[in-house]
Amino acid sequence: MAGENMQKALSLATEIHNDEVRAWKDEGGRVIGYSCVMTPIELIQAAGFLPYRLRALGNVKTEKADSYLSRFNCSFCRSCLELALDGTYDFLDGLVETNGCDHLRGMFENWQYAKKSEYFHYLKIPHVVNEDSLDYFKAEIASFRESLERYSGSRIEAEALVEAAREQEAVRQRIRKIYSMRERAHPAFSGYEGTALVLLSSAIPANRFLELADKIISERERSGITYSGARLMLCGAATDEFDLIKAIESLGAIIVTDSLCYGSRAFSRQIDPSSTRSGAEEIFARAYLVDLLCPRMFENYARRRDYVLSAVDRAKVDGVIAMHNKFCDVHGVDNVQLRIDLENRGIPVLQLEKEYGSVADVGRIKTRVQAFLERIGARERMRA
Amino acid sequence: MVLTVLKSDMTKSPGLFNRIASMLEIIETFPDEISDEELEGVLAVLPRDVAPTIRAVMDKDSREVGIAFLKMVASSILGAKRASERGAKVLLIPFNCPPEFLHAFDSAQPITSEVLSTLGVLALEGQGERYWDIAMGLGLPDHMCSANTIELGSVLGGYDFVPDAIVQTAPGGCDVNSKIHEFVSNYHKIPQFILEKPVDDSPKGRALYQKYTKNLISRLEEFLGEELKEEKLRTVIEKANRCTELYYELWDLHKEVPCPVPNLFSLFTYGTRFTMWGTDEGVRVMELMVENVKERLKNKKYPATGEVARTLWVYTSYYFDLANLFIWMQKKGYIHLGDGLDLFFPEPVDTSSMDSMIEGLANAAWNMPMTRQVGGEFMSVSWTEDVIHAARELKADCAVFCGHHACKQTWSVVSILRNELMKRLGIPLLTLHGDSWIKRITPVSVLQKELDDFVRNVVSAKKRRGRRRPSGMKEK
Numbered sequence: 001m002a003g004e005n006m007q008k009a010l011s012l013a014t015e016i017h018n019d020e021v022r023a024w025k026d027e028g029g030r031v032i033g034y035s036c037v038m039t040p041i042e043l044i045q046a047a048g049f050l051p052y053r054l055r056a057l058g059n060v061k062t063e064k065a066d067s068y069l070s071r072f073n074c075s076f077c078r079s080c081l082e083l084a085l086d087g088t089y090d091f092l093d094g095l096v097e098t099n100g101c102d103h104l105r106g107m108f109e110n111w112q113y114a115k116k117s118e119y120f121h122y123l124k125i126p127h128v129v130n131e132d133s134l135d136y137f138k139a140e141i142a143s144f145r146e147s148l149e150r151y152s153g154s155r156i157e158a159e160a161l162v163e164a165a166r167e168q169e170a171v172r173q174r175i176r177k178i179y180s181m182r183e184r185a186h187p188a189f190s191g192y193e194g195t196a197l198v199l200l201s202s203a204i205p206a207n208r209f210l211e212l213a214d215k216i217i218s219e220r221e222r223s224g225i226t227y228s229g230a231r232l233m234l235c236g237a238a239t240d241e242f243d244l245i246k247a248i249e250s251l252g253a254i255i256v257t258d259s260l261c262y263g264s265r266a267f268s269r270q271i272d273p274s275s276t277r278s279g280a281e282e283i284f285a286r287a288y289l290v291d292l293l294c295p296r297m298f299e300n301y302a303r304r305r306d307y308v309l310s311a312v313d314r315a316k317v318d319g320v321i322a323m324h325n326k327f328c329d330v331h332g333v334d335n336v337q338l339r340i341d342l343e344n345r346g347i348p349v350l351q352l353e354k355e356y357g358s359v360a361d362v363g364r365i366k367t368r369v370q371a372f373l374e375r376i377g378a379r380e381r382m383r384a
Numbered sequence: 385m386v387l388t389v390l391k392s393d394m395t396k397s398p399g400l401f402n403r404i405a406s407m408l409e410i411i412e413t414f415p416d417e418i419s420d421e422e423l424e425g426v427l428a429v430l431p432r433d434v435a436p437t438i439r440a441v442m443d444k445d446s447r448e449v450g451i452a453f454l455k456m457v458a459s460s461i462l463g464a465k466r467a468s469e470r471g472a473k474v475l476l477i478p479f480n481c482p483p484e485f486l487h488a489f490d491s492a493q494p495i496t497s498e499v500l501s502t503l504g505v506l507a508l509e510g511q512g513e514r515y516w517d518i519a520m521g522l523g524l525p526d527h528m529c530s531a532n533t534i535e536l537g538s539v540l541g542g543y544d545f546v547p548d549a550i551v552q553t554a555p556g557g558c559d560v561n562s563k564i565h566e567f568v569s570n571y572h573k574i575p576q577f578i579l580e581k582p583v584d585d586s587p588k589g590r591a592l593y594q595k596y597t598k599n600l601i602s603r604l605e606e607f608l609g610e611e612l613k614e615e616k617l618r619t620v621i622e623k624a625n626r627c628t629e630l631y632y633e634l635w636d637l638h639k640e641v642p643c644p645v646p647n648l649f650s651l652f653t654y655g656t657r658f659t660m661w662g663t664d665e666g667v668r669v670m671e672l673m674v675e676n677v678k679e680r681l682k683n684k685k686y687p688a689t690g691e692v693a694r695t696l697w698v699y700t701s702y703y704f705d706l707a708n709l710f711i712w713m714q715k716k717g718y719i720h721l722g723d724g725l726d727l728f729f730p731e732p733v734d735t736s737s738m739d740s741m742i743e744g745l746a747n748a749a750w751n752m753p754m755t756r757q758v759g760g761e762f763m764s765v766s767w768t769e770d771v772i773h774a775a776r777e778l779k780a781d782c783a784v785f786c787g788h789h790a791c792k793q794t795w796s797v798v799s800i801l802r803n804e805l806m807k808r809l810g811i812p813l814l815t816l817h818g819d820s821w822i823k824r825i826t827p828v829s830v831l832q833k834e835l836d837d838f839v840r841n842v843v844s845a846k847k848r849r850g851r852r853r854p855s856g857m858k859e860k
C-alpha cells in the first residue's frame with residue numbers, strides 16, 4: 001500500500017493543474033512555466049512566482065499541436081504544445097524558453113506564435129563549457145533576473161534569493177534521499193513512485209513539497225519492496241510517463257535508479273544557499289552549466305557515461321534501458337554510444353525507441369522489456 | 385592500430401570516399417571541352433545510377449561550367465586523398481563550416497561530409513544506401529540525417545578513409561548533424577574541434593561567436609603545428625571576396641524574368657561554397673556561371689522555354705536524381721530559383737589586418753546556411769525573414785519545402801513560415817515529404833507528380849484568378 005501521504009503525492013503528481021497550483025493561484029500567485037533542468041528556478045521563486053516544470057504526463061492527443069509541429073518532431077514536445085493550445089496550461093502566467101534541443105525550440109516558438117504569454121523570457125544555454133561560455137551564461141542569468149524583476153515590479157533581494165536557494169536545495173536533497181532509498185537491496189520506493197516524487201517537486205511550492213516529502217521519507221524509512229525480477233536503470237529522454245514505468249515494473253522488474261531528465265539529472269547539482277547572497281549569477285552559471293548531464297552538451301560524453309556507470313555500480317543494477325522518443329536526436333545518438341560502452345563492460349542494455357505516451361506502443365515495449373529481462377535472467381543463471 | 389592500417393590503405397577498400405575518389409581521378413583528366421559525341425560515349429559505359437547525373441551536369445548549354453564544377457570537386461576530394469603525401473591533415477567539416485579558413489593552412493585539407501554523401505548518391509552505383517545501412521546496423525536511429533550519415537556510415541564501417549580530426553560547426557544550428565559527428569569522433573577516437581553557434585542575435589551573441597572562432601583557430605594551430613599566416617589568409621580571403629562578388633552577380637541575374645539561370649546552378653553555387661570557396665578553382669566555377677548566364681541573357685537563350693512557375697525551395701532540394709528533378713523542372717518551365725542552402729549572403733571581408741580577417745571569418749561562419757537561419761535566436765524568425773527576402777527579390781511565385789525527414793528544426797517551424805509567406809507575400813508553400821539523399825523514401829516520380837499538381841492547381845490557378853480580378857483589387 002502506498003500510504004496516505006504517498007497517495008496524496010501520487011494524486012498531485014498525476015494532475016497537471018493540481019490542487020496546490022490552484023491554491024497558489026487562488027491566493028493571487030503567479031506561475032512561470034519552464035522546461036529544462038538548466039533553468040535557475042531559484043530566481044523565479046525569489047521573484048515571488050511559482051516555478052512549474054512543463055510536463056505532458058503521457059498525454060497522447062496531439063491534434064492541435066500537429067497543425068504546428070510536424071510528425072517528424074518529438075511527440076513529447078507535441079504533447080506539451082497540445083496542452084498549451086487546448087487550454088490546460090492556461091494557468092501559466094509566463095514562460096521561460098531554453099534552447100534544450102531543436103524540438104523544444106520549435107515547441108516554444110509555436111506556442112508563442114499561437115498564444116502569447118503575459119511573460120516570456122528566452123534563456124540561452126551554451127552547448128559547451130569553458131570560461132567564455134560561463135561568462136556568457138552568467139550574463140544570461142543576470143538578464144533573466146532583470147526580466148523577472150521587471151515582471152514582478154520589484155527587485156529580487158539577496159535574502160529572498162538565499163531563502164529560495166535554501167528551499168530548492170532542500171528539495172533536491174530530499175529527492176537525493178529518496179533516490180538513495182530506492183537503491184537499497186529492498187528499495188523503499190518503486191520507480192513509478194520515485195518518478196512521481198521528482199515530478200511533484202517541480203509542480204508545487206517548495207515548502208509544500210518539503211512537508212510532504214519529509215512525511216513520506218519517514219513513513220518509508222524502514223520499509224522495503226520485495227520484488228522477484230531484475231534491478232533496472234532507466235536512461236534517456238524526457239520521460240514523465242507513469243504508465244510506461246508502471247508497465248515495465250509490472251513485468252516483475254524494479255527500476256532502482258535513472259539518469260532521466262525528469263529524474264536524477266534534475267537534482268544532481270548542489271548549491272550552497274548562502275553563496276547566492278552575492279554573485280548569485282556566477283554560482284548559478286557554474287551549477288547549472290557545469291553540472292548539466294544532458295546529451296545536448298558537447299565535449300562531455302565521458303562524464304555522462306561515467307555518471308551512468310557509477311549509478312549502475314552503486315544501485316547494483318542488472319540491466320539498463322536506454323530510451324529515446326522517436327526523432328530525439330540527442331538521446332537517440334547518445335544511447336548508441338552508451339549501449340556500446342556499457343555492453344563492453346558486461347552490462348546488459350536495451351536500447352528502446354518509442355513514441356511518447358503512445359498507448360498502442362505499450363504492448364511492443366512490454367514484449368521487448370520481457371525479452372530483455374529473460375536475457376538478464378539467463379545471464380544470471382549462467383553466472384550462478 | 386586497425387585504423388592506422390586503414391588510413392594507409394585507402395585505395396583498396398569499398399568505402400564511399402575511395403569509390404568517389406577513383407571516379408574523380410578519371411574526371412580530373414577530362415578536357416575542358418567535351419563534344420556531344422564524346423559525352424555519349426562516356427554515358428554509354430557509365431553505370432545506371434551515374435549516367436543521369438553526368439548527363440545533367442554536362443548539359444549542352446552549360447557544359448563548360450559542369451566540367452569546371454566536377455574538376456573543382458575532384459580537386460577537393462583528391463586533395464584529401466593525397467593530403468598525407470604533402471604532410472597535410474584531413475579535417476572533416478559539416479557543410480555549414482566556411483572552408484576558406486582551413487584553406488589558409490598549408491597543413492590542412494578540409495573535406496565536407498555532406499558533399500561526400502551527395503557525391504556518393506549522385507555518382508555511385510547503388511547510391512549511398514549501403515553506407516546508410518551500416519550506420520543503421522550500429523543501432524543509430526533512422527531519423528538521422530542522410531546528408532552526413534551516408535558518408536559517416538562509410539567511415540563508421542571501418543573500411544574507408546578516417547579523417548585526422550573533425551571541425552564541428554553545427555552545435556546551435558542542428559542537433560542531428562552535431563550528434564552524428566560527435567558519435568564518429570567518440571567511436572573512432574578522432575579529435576573534434578567545436579565552434580558552437582550561440583542562439584543569440586544580439587551583440588553579446590556575436591561577441592561570443594567571435595571569441596569562439598578565435599579559440600577554434602588557436603586550437604587548430606596547435607593541432608596542425610602551424611600558425612595561420614597573415615599573407616596566406618589574405619590571399620585566400622581575397623579569392624573568397626571575389627566569390628562573394630560573383631555570388632551577388634548571379635543573385636541579381638536570378639531576378640530577371642524569364643530567369644536566365646539554369647536550375648542546377650543553385651547546386652553548383654553552394655557546392656562551391658561548401659568546398660572550394662576562396663580558391664582559384666572556386667573562383668573559376670563562379671566566374672564561368674556568371675559568364676554563362678550573362679551570355680544567355682544577352683542572347684535571350686533561357687534554360688526554360690516558357691516560365692510556368694518561379695519556385696523558391698526554402699531549405700534543401702532533392703539530390704538523388706538531378707536529371708529527373710532539376711532538369712525535368714526546367715523542361716516543364718518550373719524555375720528553381722535556388723534553395724535554402726543558397727541563402728548564405730556572404731559579406732566582403734576586410735583584409736587590412738589579421739584581426740579584421742578573423743572577424744570576417746566569424747561573420748562568414750555566422751552567415752552559413754542553416755547557421756544563420758535555424759541557428760538564429762528564433763528559428764522561425766530568421767528563416768522566415770531570409771526566405772521572404774529571397775522570394776521578394778527573386779520574384780518567386782511559389783515556395784517548396786522538400787520535407788527532408790531528418791530536418792527537425794525546419795519541420796518544427798515550417799508551419800510558421802508557411803503562414804508568414806502567405807500573409808506577407810501571398811505565396812503558397814508546397815510541403816513535400818521525402819529524404820533528400822535517399823530515393824527509396826519517396827521516389828522522384830511521386831515528387832514530380834506533387835509538383836505538377838501544385839503548379840497546376842495552386843500556382844497557375846492563382847495566376848489565372850489574379851488575371852480575372854476586377855481592376856482595383858490586388859493580389860497580396
